[in-house]
Amino acid sequence: MGRWEPGAGDRLREAALSLYMERGFEQTMVADIAERAGVTARTFFRYFADKREVLFDGTSDLEEKSLAALDAVPVTASALDAVAAVLDAVAEMVGGSRELARKRQTVIMANADLRERELIKLATLSAALADRLRQRGTGDVEAGLAAETSIAVFRVAFSRWVTATDDHDLRDVVRDTLTRLRTLTDAG
Amino acid sequence: MGRWEPGAGDRLREAALSLYMERGFEQTMVADIAERAGVTARTFFRYFADKREVLFDGTSDLEEKSLAALDAVPVTASALDAVAAVLDAVAEMVGGSRELARKRQTVIMANADLRERELIKLATLSAALADRLRQRGTGDVEAGLAAETSIAVFRVAFSRWVTATDDHDLRDVVRDTLTRLRTLTDAG
Numbered sequence: 001m002g003r004w005e006p007g008a009g010d011r012l013r014e015a016a017l018s019l020y021m022e023r024g025f026e027q028t029m030v031a032d033i034a035e036r037a038g039v040t041a042r043t044f045f046r047y048f049a050d051k052r053e054v055l056f057d058g059t060s061d062l063e064e065k066s067l068a069a070l071d072a073v074p075v076t077a078s079a080l081d082a083v084a085a086v087l088d089a090v091a092e093m094v095g096g097s098r099e100l101a102r103k104r105q106t107v108i109m110a111n112a113d114l115r116e117r118e119l120i121k122l123a124t125l126s127a128a129l130a131d132r133l134r135q136r137g138t139g140d141v142e143a144g145l146a147a148e149t150s151i152a153v154f155r156v157a158f159s160r161w162v163t164a165t166d167d168h169d170l171r172d173v174v175r176d177t178l179t180r181l182r183t184l185t186d187a188g
Numbered sequence: 189m190g191r192w193e194p195g196a197g198d199r200l201r202e203a204a205l206s207l208y209m210e211r212g213f214e215q216t217m218v219a220d221i222a223e224r225a226g227v228t229a230r231t232f233f234r235y236f237a238d239k240r241e242v243l244f245d246g247t248s249d250l251e252e253k254s255l256a257a258l259d260a261v262p263v264t265a266s267a268l269d270a271v272a273a274v275l276d277a278v279a280e281m282v283g284g285s286r287e288l289a290r291k292r293q294t295v296i297m298a299n300a301d302l303r304e305r306e307l308i309k310l311a312t313l314s315a316a317l318a319d320r321l322r323q324r325g326t327g328d329v330e331a332g333l334a335a336e337t338s339i340a341v342f343r344v345a346f347s348r349w350v351t352a353t354d355d356h357d358l359r360d361v362v363r364d365t366l367t368r369l370r371t372l373t374d375a376g
Contacts, residue, residue, distance in 0.1 A: 116304045119308065144347065
């Protein structure tokens with residue numbers, strides 16, 4: 001083990017995203033990322049298993065915190081209020097830097113394998129949320145619908161947020177999108 | 189070109205699904221499918237490009253008919269009513285044989301690559317529906333939400349239908365699921 005390098009994880013992430021944007025994901029090597037971040041390849045591998053992991057290393061944390069947010073909602077709350085709380089927690093987790101989020105989204109949309117991985121990530125999260133809702137006593141169909149709908153709201157909100165030119169934070173955009181869903185389903 | 193074989197496409201599909209269930213998708217060869225269906229491998233390839241295509245050959249037809257169903261809805265209808273009409277059309281297309289649908293679903297859920305392909309199919313359909321809704325004058329956010337929500341409803345409804353023991357047809361289950369979504373978002 002080499003010595004610990006303060007901020008190396010963040011520098012590696014920023015270097016990787018910039019290189020993926022400049023050269024494409026496929027064409028970027030771990031050695032290039034390490035060089036741009038001013039560290040060794042060995043340091044890179046202390047933070048990430050491979051170059052794809054730079055884009056997806058928050059996945060298990062995302063699921064864990066989403067379920068924790070769900071557990072914190074009283075079981076008497078409606079299924080939609082429960083997933084609204086989850087969406088708030090997710091927005092707080094991934095809504096930190098819009099610039100990084102925008103780069104990440106651009107890189108992912110440009111590569112079929114990465115798009116698949118992102119779809120799988122969200123489908124897995126949806127299934128985990130539905131299971132937990134069922135455990136809380138939500139009916140089978142409602143649990144599935146609430147979970148799938150929350151992913152739908154998140155996808156639309158996230159896309160709005162990364163492409164927006166105003167300075168709303170992600171949580172506000174998520175809440176607004178959920179409100180619009182209610183309006184949409186009322187009006188239909 | 190060999191001579192045309194009446195019903196060979198359906199026989200090949202049923203043979204393939206049965207073999208995928210018995211041996212697993214990976215372990216089944218095109219030659220096995222042809223043999224079970226009583227045709228040559230050459231006949232198989234007149235119907236399907238490869239063994240995966242047996243499971244996904246309706247994809248472009250699904251998108252085409254979904255968009256046609258959307259086009260048939262007056263532009264004055266709400267976005268949700270528009271996608272409800274699309275869901276009816278989709279249910280009619282894929283709701284023919286529950287036994288075959290159940291086998292297909294079992295095979296897909298047992299294989300990571302096939303699950304990915306199915307996710308991509310639905311995400312692609314969602315994007316196409318959202319684009320068409322925008323062309324019809326639906327607002328950007330509402331179009332994305334209506335399309336994503338329709339996929340959410342379809343996923344939940346389809347899963348209910350293939351696992352159900354009663355004899356409701358898929359269209360009824362889709363409509364009931366959409367009604368439950370309205371209730372869910374009202375109550376939240």
